[in-house]
Amino acid sequence: MKRFKRLAIFIGISVLGLSLVLTGCAQSGTDSGRSIKSSAPKVSKVSASKQIRNNSGLWYFSKSVKAKSNSGIEAFVFSKKGTVEAYNVKKYYSSYSAAKKAKGLNKFGKGTYKLKVNKQKQTIVTLKMKLSGIPATYQFKLKKGLAKKYKGLIFHGFNAARTVDSDSVNGVLVQVRK
Incomplete structure (x- = not known):
C-alpha cells in the first residue's frame, strides 16, 4: 500500500510537471497581443504621381531589382518642374549625391515628363527626351507597387512596362530608400 501511494504521487507530480512545461511552450509559440516588428519593407500607399514628382532622387529601371547588366542600369531624376535627366549607372546607389560623389553617373539624355492616369487607373509617365541628340519618347506604365530588400538596400517603386519607340x-x- 505504501509503495502504491509513492508510485501514485510520483506519477501525479510527473504529469503535473509535464503539463506545466507543455503549457509554457504553447504560450510562447502564439502571439498573445505582443507586437512583432517585421523587417520586410512595406509598399507605399502614396500615389505614384506624388512619389515620382516629390522624390528628387534616382529612379532606376531594370528587368528586376536583382538583374545583372553589362551595359548598366538606366536611372532617371525627375524634378518638380517637369524636367527629367537620364543616366546610365553601373550599380544601385543609396542616393543621388552618393552616385555623384562616386562619379557613377553617365548622362545620356535630358527632357520633359508628364504624368497621367489611364482608364485602368494605372499611372502613365511619358518622357520626351533627346538621347545623345536623337529625339525619343519613353513611356512607363506603372503597375502594382513593390518593396524589396537587396544587398542591404531597400527598394520602393513599381512593376512597370517601359515602351521606347x-x-x-x-x-x-x-528608388532606393534609407
Missing part, C-alpha cells in the same frame, strides 16, 4: 519591356521602376 514601340518596343515594350517589362521590369521595375524603383
Whole structure:
C-alpha cells in the first residue's frame, strides 16, 4: 500500500510537471497581443504621381531589382518642374549625391515628363527626351507597387512596362530608400 501511494504521487507530480512545461511552450509559440516588428519593407500607399514628382532622387529601371547588366542600369531624376535627366549607372546607389560623389553617373539624355492616369487607373509617365541628340519618347506604365530588400538596400517603386519607340519591356521602376 505504501509503495502504491509513492508510485501514485510520483506519477501525479510527473504529469503535473509535464503539463506545466507543455503549457509554457504553447504560450510562447502564439502571439498573445505582443507586437512583432517585421523587417520586410512595406509598399507605399502614396500615389505614384506624388512619389515620382516629390522624390528628387534616382529612379532606376531594370528587368528586376536583382538583374545583372553589362551595359548598366538606366536611372532617371525627375524634378518638380517637369524636367527629367537620364543616366546610365553601373550599380544601385543609396542616393543621388552618393552616385555623384562616386562619379557613377553617365548622362545620356535630358527632357520633359508628364504624368497621367489611364482608364485602368494605372499611372502613365511619358518622357520626351533627346538621347545623345536623337529625339525619343519613353513611356512607363506603372503597375502594382513593390518593396524589396537587396544587398542591404531597400527598394520602393513599381512593376512597370517601359515602351521606347514601340518596343515594350517589362521590369521595375524603383528608388532606393534609407
